[in-house]
Amino acid sequence: xxxxxxxxxxxxxxxxxxxxxxxxxxxxxxxxxxxxxxxxxxxxxxxxxxxxxxxxxxxxxxxxxxxxxxxxxxxxxxxxxxxxxxxxxxxxxxxxxxxxxxxxxxxxxxxxxxxxxxxxxxxxxxxxxxxxxxxxxxxxxxxxxxxxxxxxxxxxxxxxxxxxxxxxxxxxxxxxxxxxxxxxxxxxxxxxxxxxxxxxxxxxxxxxxxxxxxxxxxxxxxxxxxxxxxxxxxxxxxxxxxxxxxxxxxxxxxxxxxxxxxxxxxxxxxxxxxxxxxxxxxxxxxxxxxxxxxxxxxxxxxxxxxxxxxxxxxxxxxxxxxxxxxxxxxxxxxxxxxxxxxxxxxxxxxxxxxxxxxxxxxxxxxx
Ligand code: SF4
Numbered sequence: 001x002x003x004x005x006x007x008x009x010x011x012x013x014x015x016x017x018x019x020x021x022x023x024x025x026x027x028x029x030x031x032x033x034x035x036x037x038x039x040x041x042x043x044x045x046x047x048x049x050x051x052x053x054x055x056x057x058x059x060x061x062x063x064x065x066x067x068x069x070x071x072x073x074x075x076x077x078x079x080x081x082x083x084x085x086x087x088x089x090x091x092x093x094x095x096x097x098x099x100x101x102x103x104x105x106x107x108x109x110x111x112x113x114x115x116x117x118x119x120x121x122x123x124x125x126x127x128x129x130x131x132x133x134x135x136x137x138x139x140x141x142x143x144x145x146x147x148x149x150x151x152x153x154x155x156x157x158x159x160x161x162x163x164x165x166x167x168x169x170x171x172x173x174x175x176x177x178x179x180x181x182x183x184x185x186x187x188x189x190x191x192x193x194x195x196x197x198x199x200x201x202x203x204x205x206x207x208x209x210x211x212x213x214x215x216x217x218x219x220x221x222x223x224x225x226x227x228x229x230x231x232x233x234x235x236x237x238x239x240x241x242x243x244x245x246x247x248x249x250x251x252x253x254x255x256x257x258x259x260x261x262x263x264x265x266x267x268x269x270x271x272x273x274x275x276x277x278x279x280x281x282x283x284x285x286x287x288x289x290x291x292x293x294x295x296x297x298x299x300x301x302x303x304x305x306x307x308x309x310x311x312x313x314x315x316x317x318x319x320x321x322x323x324x325x326x327x328x329x330x331x332x333x334x335x336x337x338x339x340x341x342x343x344x345x346x347x348x349x350x351x352x353x354x355x356x357x358x359x360x361x362x363x364x365x366x367x
Pocket of ligand 1: 323
């Protein structure tokens with residue numbers, strides 16, 4: 001029988017082999033209190049995580065960098081990043097959260113003021129409500145367009161990166177606007193600037209990403225190597241988490257509202273979305289009792305796997321009962337919908353409170 005946490009590794013095996021990403025299953029044994037996203041195989045791969053682990057275990061300085069894109073509503077798949085940041089905050093990280101307003105401007109035609117307002121209302125408010133205390137001194141949230149140091153560093157990086165290289169990675173063509181071409185350099189600068197002397201000098205830096213972001217990571221590591229003599233950069237480490245699938249199967253996406261649970265959906269909408277999500281159930285109850293369900297194909301199971309906090313035991317029990325045909329989809333969906341309703345009722349109260357301070361987060365001047 002496949003175990004409840006194994007499918008990610010199988011799904012991403014090819015990509016890991018091709019690009020030299022190591023499985024997280026080995027290194028997890030050395031983490032004293034792994035996050036549930038690590039324990040459940042949702043974080044499935046890494047590059048150079050041993051540096052981060054050493055920093056955590058020896059209580060040394062390390063940084064975590066992860067951006068937010070101020071376009072498209074925040075959905076439940078995005079919550080995974082916040083859950084990880086909370087864990088790294090508890091483990092002593094200095095956290096940097098760039099808001100990619102330059103990318104929004106150049107690639108999606110969203111002006112800077114609109115990006116700022118959207119980031120506050122949609123993302124910063126939800127990050128706070130999910131429990132990441134953005135008012136702490138070790139957490140730095142900034143707009144790319146307002147961070148001159150990041151922009152200057154990107155310009156310095158541009159000297160050693162050529163257009164053909166970026167074209168091969170990102171598919172740029174002769175008609176791609178130059179602001180867009182510049183964005184990967186800004187992203188590399190977002191990741192590497194915490195290692196400048198002004199910020200305490202070179203230190204292990206982690207970027208938690210989805211597998212589609214690996215080209216950025218590879219480019220940034222190359223750039224770090226090219227500027228190692230000048231800045232002493234330590235190549236950034238990365239972890240890779242699998243994506244939550246959409247409610248009807250396929251990809252969960254902000255541009256397809258029926259595929260996603262948005263963090264600002266009402267509890268009623270969320271309950272209805274869970275009740276209508278695709279399951280791995282059989283055609284008839286008899287078949288389900290006889291053959292069992294297929295949790296690996298079930299979005300309801302996936303919602304619980306990704307978001308049911310607390311012990312893993314509850315998840316394992318659902319998995320076993322489903323596979324053994326002891327649990328029927330109607331009952332299972334109704335339990336999941338109830339769990340999600342309670343979570344989101346509480347979350348919407350927290351969002352209301354967070355909304356009162358969200359606007360001030362970007363106005364705070366931090367080193
Ligand atoms: Fe999914 Fe639950 Fe049905 Fe199993 S019983 S297929 S986990 S909804």
